[in-house]
Amino acid sequence: DIQMTQSPSTLSASVGDRVTVTCRASQDITSWLAWFQQKPGKAPKLLIYKASSLESGVPSRFSGSGSGTEFTLTISSLQVDDFATYFCQQYKSYPLTFGQGTNLEIK
């Protein structure tokens, strides 16, 4: 199985900050990576697919980059609505696997 490791597990930041979340895969997944945002009590929401493609309707302050085994999700200027938990997920091979999540908190 491909293991997905996110860092950090918790990130404290302020409105307007630029933040980056990292996701590492245990083997090469080329660009078969997605990022999701989840708020408490809600279903996850797709933000990014194929490592860097922005899902329709997602604000342009979100961006994704990387390939192979190292990937990043960047929020260019944090808004109040962005405080949530973020997950990466590989879909290169079965079983599909998720990172453990990064909880983005208000500083």
Next chain:
Amino acid sequence: EVQLEESGGGLVQPGGSLRLSCAASGFTFSDHYMDWVRQAPGKGLEWVGRSRNKANSFSTEYAASVKGRFTVSRDESQNSVYLQMYSLKTEDTAVYYCTRSDGSGYIAYWGQGTLVTVSS
């Protein structure tokens, strides 16, 4: 508008069975892979299983943790996908999400989830 609505969750005893349903609308159901993903209380996301689309003969894949106990099936006439769960364990307690995949198999849409609690 894509809509996925799960139902069938509830309380079941260890060793019991349960069938979850997901009614899909707003898209051509047979064109898409459909997955089940679960989330134990306060934990992360775990992929459970997949039904591929018609072009791929609706073939299935499963996580090792549920293989042989869970079955994903679909009814094209009802635009529904199901998760039949047998031999349930306490560690199967989770919110179960029905999802639709797009493109090269990334999960694009999620239902609101249904809670399954396995407890005596």
